[in-house]
Amino acid sequence: MKLLAFFLFALCPALFAAPNIILMMGDDQGWEETGYHEHPHVKTPTLDEMAAQGLRLERFHSAHPSCSPTRASFLTGRHPNRMGTFAPGWSFRPEEITAAHVLSKAGFQCAHFGKWHVGTVKAGSPTNPGAMGFHEWLSHDNFFELNPSLSRNGGPPQVFEGESSEILVREAMQFIDRVKKDAKPFFTVIWFGSPHEPYSGLPQDLALYDDLPAKYAKNKVRLTSNETGAPVTRPQGEVLRERYAEITAMDRAIGQLRKHLAATGLREDTLLFYCGDNGTSPDGSLVRPHRGVKGQMYEGGTLVPGLIEWPARIQAPRTSQVVAHTSDLLPTLAALTGQPLPKRPLDGIDLTPVLDGTMTERPSPIFLWDYNTARFNGLQTEPYIAPKQQEGTTPLAKLSGGKATRDFKNIRHPGEIIEADFLGPRAILDGHHKLVIHDGKKAAHAKTELFDLEADPEEKNDLTNQQRERVQQLQTKLRTWQKSVLKSLTGGDYVK
Numbered sequence: 001m002k003l004l005a006f007f008l009f010a011l012c013p014a015l016f017a018a019p020n021i022i023l024m025m026g027d028d029q030g031w032e033e034t035g036y037h038e039h040p041h042v043k044t045p046t047l048d049e050m051a052a053q054g055l056r057l058e059r060f061h062s063a064h065p066s067c068s069p070t071r072a073s074f075l076t077g078r079h080p081n082r083m084g085t086f087a088p089g090w091s092f093r094p095e096e097i098t099a100a101h102v103l104s105k106a107g108f109q110c111a112h113f114g115k116w117h118v119g120t121v122k123a124g125s126p127t128n129p130g131a132m133g134f135h136e137w138l139s140h141d142n143f144f145e146l147n148p149s150l151s152r153n154g155g156p157p158q159v160f161e162g163e164s165s166e167i168l169v170r171e172a173m174q175f176i177d178r179v180k181k182d183a184k185p186f187f188t189v190i191w192f193g194s195p196h197e198p199y200s201g202l203p204q205d206l207a208l209y210d211d212l213p214a215k216y217a218k219n220k221v222r223l224t225s226n227e228t229g230a231p232v233t234r235p236q237g238e239v240l241r242e243r244y245a246e247i248t249a250m251d252r253a254i255g256q257l258r259k260h261l262a263a264t265g266l267r268e269d270t271l272l273f274y275c276g277d278n279g280t281s282p283d284g285s286l287v288r289p290h291r292g293v294k295g296q297m298y299e300g301g302t303l304v305p306g307l308i309e310w311p312a313r314i315q316a317p318r319t320s321q322v323v324a325h326t327s328d329l330l331p332t333l334a335a336l337t338g339q340p341l342p343k344r345p346l347d348g349i350d351l352t353p354v355l356d357g358t359m360t361e362r363p364s365p366i367f368l369w370d371y372n373t374a375r376f377n378g379l380q381t382e383p384y385i386a387p388k389q390q391e392g393t394t395p396l397a398k399l400s401g402g403k404a405t406r407d408f409k410n411i412r413h414p415g416e417i418i419e420a421d422f423l424g425p426r427a428i429l430d431g432h433h434k435l436v437i438h439d440g441k442k443a444a445h446a447k448t449e450l451f452d453l454e455a456d457p458e459e460k461n462d463l464t465n466q467q468r469e470r471v472q473q474l475q476t477k478l479r480t481w482q483k484s485v486l487k488s489l490t491g492g493d494y495v496k
Contacts, residue, residue, distance in 0.1 A: 018106065018337040019310055020270040022172070022188045022257070023099075023329065025074065026250060027067065027115060027143055027196040028294060030280030031303040032287050033247060039287060042244045043208060046255035047274065050307045054272075055314050055355065060306025061325040061366065061429075062278045063347070065295050068117050070277045070326055071191070075099055075118065075132065077330030077341075077348040079367065082488035084384065084410045086371045091119035091408040093384055094126040095494045097342040099330045100133030103187040106337040109179045111136040113168045114191040115143055119385075119408055122393045123154030126385060127408075130154060134189075138171050141392035142406040144193040145200040145226065149395050157394045163202055164193045165246075165253035173260045180264065187333075192253075194246035197283055198224040198397050201245025209244045213237035221283040229399035236283070243284045258309075268312045271336070275326065276304030291459040297368055297427045297436050298459050313355055322354050323362045323429055344493040345484055365430035367481050372424035372439070376411065384410035413490045421486055428478045434459070435474040448475070 031037060035044045036051040063073035068088045069080030075098040076083065083092045100110040112129040119127025121139040129137035130153065138152045148164045149157040160167045172188050179186040216237030223239060225232040254274065261267040279301040281294045292298030306324065308314065327348030334341050335350040347367065353359035383390075385408075392405040400406060427436045432454035438447045450463040450471050464471055487493075 017269070018185065019312065020176075020186050020188075020266060021103070021108070021333060021336075022186075022190065022270060022272050023074075024190045024192070024254065024272070024274045025071075026192050026247075026274070026276045026305075027194060028278060028281045028284070029195055029247060029276040029305065030278075030285075030294070030300065031276070031305055032289055033195075033280060033284075034305055037289075037305075041209065041212065041240070041286075043248050044251040046251045046258065047305065047307060050254075050258075050272070050274065050309050051317075053317055054307060054309035055317075056319040057275075057306030057308065057324055057354070058319055058321055059323045060275055060304060061302040061323070061368075062276065062304050063302075063326045063366075064368065065278050065292075065297065065301035065370065067115075067196075067277045071116075071118050072096075073347070074277075074326040074329055077327050077346045078344070078488070079327065079347045079369065079485055081369055081371045081485050082345070082347075082493070084413070084489060085118060086373050088117070089406060089408055091127050091385065091390060091410045093410060094131065096132070097344070098133045099333050100129075100187065100189075102133075102330065102334050102339050102342070103337060104133055104135070106185075106339050108185045108187040108337070109136075109175075109182075110134045110187040110189075111172070111175045112189045112191070113138050113172050113175075114164075114189075115140055115193055116191070117142050117406075120390060120392050121151045121154065125154070125389050128154055136175060138168075140193065140394045140396070141408075142394070142396055143196040143398075144394075144396055145198065146202075148193065151394055163249050163253070165250040166256065168192060169253040169257045173257060176260075176266070177264070180266065190257075191277075192250050194250040195243050195284070197239075197243070197281060198226045199239065199242030199246055200226060201242050202249060205245035205248045206241060208248060209241040212241045212244070216240060216286075223283040224398040226397050229397055229404060236286075239283055240286060269310075271308065271310040271313075273329075274305065274307045277326075279303060290457065295370075297370065297425045297438075299434075299453070299457065302368060308355070310355070318357060320354050320357075322351075322359055323366055323431075324351055324354065325366050327366075345488060361431065365428050365477060365481075367426070367428050367478060369426040369482065369485070370424045372420070375418075375420040375423065376414075379414060381411040381414065384412050415490060417486050417490070421489075422479070422482050426478060426482075428474050428481075429453075430474060430477065433470060433474065435471060435478065437475075437478070450474070 036048040062070040072080040072085040072092040219236035290299035292300035332351040390408040
């Protein structure tokens with residue numbers, strides 16, 4: 001019977017009903033920080049079980065090496081620079097079409113839980129989860145620790161006592177149960193606050209890592225103080241103990257969700273997805289099978305865990321080496337639910353052939369680009385959204401400009417595209433070749449690096465001088481793609 005189902009899926013996926021969908025994302029958890037990737041310390045039994053029973057996406061990337069931009073790509077299927085989400089604290093734009101918009105039209109009830117970070121979550125914000133297609137939300141403007149303050153459906157922040165990952169999962173399970181009673185499909189997004197610094201863990205989770213402070217006492221790292229909200233330097237062993245406690249607590253909460261799906265008869269027909277939003281942050285970086293960390297264009301900055309469970313369709317454990325990234329989520333969900341794609345440039349592709357094992361290589365490159373916002377220095381730019389609507393309300397430990405909240409911004413591009421618009425660290429990953437470009441003080445001083453990731457996954461050997469023709473080809477593809485992105489940035493996609 002399972003063999004027959006496989007062939008039916010392969011021949012005509014449309015014969016099968018769309019699944020319920022749960023998309024989860026950790027905050028700053030890189031590819032290597034899982035048990036199934038043989039991390040020497042961190043314990044993730046639930047993610048390990050998902051990897052052993054479902055589909056492992058071994059070359060899954062965030063669309064950007066930092067969080068707000070990646071989250072914008074996750075929701076829209078588009079590179080964040082298209083909508084001016086250049087860096088953490090930059091919102092996306094109200095005209096964007098999200099996966100929640102798409103799935104709502106397919107009859108799904110849509111809810112968001114946890115970190116939002118692509119705009120404010122308060123009522124009246126044009127980019128809160130409700131305005132962007134979700135029917136319900138219990139969300140935070142940015143990140144959070146134990147006993148988080150969260151806004152329900154745009155209301156005033158409330159303190160929820162307990163471990164934050166478990167709180168989000170509990171709320172998500174209650175939403176799922178309500179929707180199940182109404183016999184409707186659900187689309188649930190859970191964006192955890194863990195393991196973003198500053199760290200805090202429960203005693204039983206901290207105890208799992210009591211040996212680390214002595215092991216890594218000499219290394220010092222800089223992060224936020226939970227007590228003052230200001231930067232502090234601490235021994236890395238103490239920091240790792242707290243960071244890994246958060247990862248383990250998040251992993252346990254995901255386990256609670258999986259058990260609930262099984263107990264309520266929903267597991268078979270639910271697509272459960274997990275990834276990170278960027279590579280490991282510098283304060284937590286310990287094991288480096290890949291070069292770089294959060295904020296960098298190397299693999300360590302964007303390669304993240306990628307796991308999918310859907311027992312009805314993925315009936316045997318499998319590992320995929322197909323290059324994929326967070327912009328692929330919206331096109332894939334549209335295909336699964338039979339909905340048309342938004343009529344605007346997308347940077348993601350439909351990954352349903354990966355679910356069935358019929359795609360072995362990505363048919364198009366992925367592009368990475370950290371836009372250089374210094375281009376706007378000295379200019380009188382117009383806010384895209386009224387500043388009052390961009391003022392955050394949910395408190396967090398880390399102070400910014402003396403405030404324990406986060407405000408957002410987005411600006412209208414001046415209109416004329418100049419050479420400075422093309423700058424910023426950028427990369428193209430085409431097959432197993434990756435070109436990375438870093439700007440110098442002058443355009444002629446730009447540094448290019450070419451890597452063969454199949455032979456050199458650690459990005460140690462620059463092949464630029466040996467493969468000049470390939471470098472030129474990849475530069476041309478990257479430049480052409482940038483022109484498309486800049487047309488979007490200036491508002492070209494919103495013209496009816």
